[in-house]
Amino acid sequence: MKKGLFTLFMIAITALTFVAVGALTAADVPDEVTIENEGYKKDKKGAVKLSHKKHSTEYKVACTECHHEYKDSKNIWKEGNPVKKCSECHDSLKKEGKVKKLQNAYHRNCKNCHKALEGKKAPFKKCNDCHEKKSK
Ligand code: HEC
Ligand code: HEC
Ligand code: HEC
Ligand code: HEC
Numbered sequence: 183m184k185k186g187l188f189t190l191f192m193i194a195i196t197a198l199t200f201v202a203v204g205a206l207t208a209a210d211v212p213d214e215v216t217i218e219n220e221g222y223k224k225d226k227k228g229a230v231k232l233s234h235k236k237h238s239t240e241y242k243v244a245c246t247e248c249h250h251e252y253k254d255s256k257n258i259w260k261e262g263n264p265v266k267k268c269s270e271c272h273d274s275l276k277k278e279g280k281v282k283k284l285q286n287a288y289h290r291n292c293k294n295c296h297k298a299l300e301g302k303k304a305p306f307k308k309c310n311d312c313h314e315k316k317s318k
Contacts, residue, residue, distance in 0.1 A: 211235070219284060221274040228314035230288075248291060 211234070218229035237243045251259040251266070272287040282290065292312065296304035305311030 217288070219269050219274060221269070222285065223275060226316075227309065228316040230312045231314070243295070247295065 213233075213235040215232045215234045216229050217232060237248075238245060245261045246257055246259065249259050249265055250257040251263075268287060269284055272281060272284040274284040277283050277286075281287075293306040296302070296306040
């Protein structure tokens with residue numbers, strides 16, 4: 183009897199752990215991301231809001247279109263791996279070999295995809311379709 187109860191208890195704990203871990207993973211992936219890095223030579227433009235969740239669910243853009251970690255020129259980053267800030271590898275002031283400057287990395291990533299889309303409905307020309315107006 184005692185043993186049976188213990189087993190039941192362990193099953194319950196295990197189940198709860200799975201629920202908690204599942205919830206945590208979902209919550210780690212933000213619905214919206216505000217991109218506003220510091221360290222640029224001049225901060226000319228306002229912040230950019232990315233509808234992060236919409237891009238993966240509605241627009242069906244794979245995580246690996248934006249997130250990467252290269253090894254021997256191959257992207258080895260997989261969904262579920264920790265995500266580093268773009269700025270951890272892309273310097274805001276200078277290009278390092280093949281690693282583009284931060285502003286260029288963002289522009290190339292966002293604009294190139296948008297430009298190639300059929301109908302060209304996503305922004306790539308008008309700055310303020312992505313950038314918020316600067317308050318100061
Ligand atoms: C598809 C979206 C998109 C469009 C369109 C776009 N940008 Fe950006 N831009 C970004 C993102 C994302 C960043 C990174 C923001 C950050 O790190 O603060 C950025 C960064 C910048 C930066 C460096 C950061 C700063 O605030 O000074 C400048 C300058 C800039 N953009 C200028 C422009 C100009 C000029 C245009 C229009 C010709 C433009 N951008 C259009 C997405 C866009
Ligand atoms: C359209 C491009 C794009 C897609 C698609 C995308 N992300 Fe992101 N994600 C970003 C950007 C940009 C950031 C902000 C990075 C920064 O601030 O340097 C970010 C941030 C994150 C963060 C938060 C990191 C932190 O610092 O808090 C996580 C976690 C994440 N993404 C996971 C995912 C997963 C998982 C998927 C696929 C289901 C995904 N992303 C799809 C562009 C994208
Ligand atoms: C762990 C380091 C790392 C992180 C984090 C990272 N990058 Fe990169 N990125 C690289 C390296 C290294 C390359 C060069 C790969 C090559 O050409 O071999 C690169 C290349 C690129 C390219 C160039 C592709 C081309 O056409 O040449 C773009 C665009 C880019 N990154 C955007 C981003 C964006 C946006 C983020 C954040 C969502 C990001 N990167 C995060 C390391 C990183
Ligand atoms: C691989 C493709 C791809 C990449 C990379 C990408 N987008 Fe998009 N984006 C889309 C698609 C698809 C749409 C929806 C277009 C439509 O309405 O038909 C979209 C729409 C948008 C819109 C307008 C609608 C909305 O959801 O707000 C904004 C703003 C936007 N993207 C910002 C960004 C920014 C900022 C980045 C870079 C950090 C980025 N996107 C990277 C594919 C992409």
